[in-house]
Amino acid sequence: MSMTIEKIKCIIEAALLAAGSTLSKDRMVELFAEDEKVKTADVTKALDILAEETEGRGVELVEVATGFRYQARQDYAEWIARLWEERPSRYSRALLETLSLIAYRQPTTRSDIEQVRGVGVSSSIVKTLLEREWIRVVGHRDVPGKPALYATTKYFLDYFGLKSLDELPSLAEIKDLDNLNPELKFDGEEGSEQSSDSSEQDDVNKSKNVLTEDDEENSGEAVEDSNNHSESPREINSTNHINESQDDSESGENASREQETETSKLESESAETTEGSSEGEEESESSLKPTELH
Numbered sequence: 001m002s003m004t005i006e007k008i009k010c011i012i013e014a015a016l017l018a019a020g021s022t023l024s025k026d027r028m029v030e031l032f033a034e035d036e037k038v039k040t041a042d043v044t045k046a047l048d049i050l051a052e053e054t055e056g057r058g059v060e061l062v063e064v065a066t067g068f069r070y071q072a073r074q075d076y077a078e079w080i081a082r083l084w085e086e087r088p089s090r091y092s093r094a095l096l097e098t099l100s101l102i103a104y105r106q107p108t109t110r111s112d113i114e115q116v117r118g119v120g121v122s123s124s125i126v127k128t129l130l131e132r133e134w135i136r137v138v139g140h141r142d143v144p145g146k147p148a149l150y151a152t153t154k155y156f157l158d159y160f161g162l163k164s165l166d167e168l169p170s171l172a173e174i175k176d177l178d179n180l181n182p183e184l185k186f187d188g189e190e191g192s193e194q195s196s197d198s199s200e201q202d203d204v205n206k207s208k209n210v211l212t213e214d215d216e217e218n219s220g221e222a223v224e225d226s227n228n229h230s231e232s233p234r235e236i237n238s239t240n241h242i243n244e245s246q247d248d249s250e251s252g253e254n255a256s257r258e259q260e261t262e263t264s265k266l267e268s269e270s271a272e273t274t275e276g277s278s279e280g281e282e283e284s285e286s287s288l289k290p291t292e293l294h
Contacts, residue, residue, distance in 0.1 A: 008042055109141055
């Protein structure tokens with residue numbers, strides 16, 4: 001039992017809307033039973049009719065790397081974006097530059113990308129691209145260290161609405177990375193890295209000038225501090241000498257006072273000794289007198 005093209009067209013249209021993802025021609029053929037005798041040529045004809053019917057409408061039927069899908073036309077993206085309150089994903093310039101180099105130079109290594117960009121490639125950038133499945137490891141270069149070789153995937157083509165790498169614009173046509181895809185959003189904070197060597201050199205020169213000014217200020221402060229420190233020991237030494245002299249004078253006075261006290265003690269003791277000897281003589285004389293009388 002054969003099926004008309006009109007019915008095949010309606011079934012494929014419904015399947016594309018219900019799938020929520022791309023469908024390949026082979027997958028569409030599998031939707032029909034064997035007795036329905038639907039071939040790949042029939043599916044192709046139905047797709048061509050559907051594409052013609054979307055002309056002048058808000059949606060379009062497009063073919064990407066993994067198959068066919070309906071999508072809103074880019075002309076109405078401004079209004080469609082208002083359906084979602086959350087902000088769209090924003091990608092740094094460094095990430096997009098890395099992705100572009102992989103797309104145009106694949107397979108390529110991380111060191112090759114760093115050599116072209118003139119700056120290091122952050123591990124978080126490579127991790128993000130791998131997690132989004134925009135790139136994958138396709139092998140390792142036969143050099144010391146065996147660095148990984150990266151290439152783009154079909155999901156990369158799907159995201160940017162491309163059927164194959166041949167549809168990428170040529171490097172001569174790209175004057176600015178912003179024109180690669182108008183849907184891309186650059187993050188001002190994450191995309192602080194500059195792609196041109198001249199802008200990077202300007203930043204380096206500015207930083208050098210700032211460092212030079214800071215060094216001059218710091219050197220001036222260091223000179224003032226050294227002057228202050230050089231005068232401080234003199235003041236401390238003079239203060240110490242004054243304190244030492246005061247301590248010496250006080251210790252001298254204390255010593256003289258102690259000497260006077262000891263002298264007075266000795267005088268009093270000698271006086272008591274003299275009085276005691278005189279009294280002893282008087283007693284001896286008195287004891288002798290009666291004997292003489294007797």
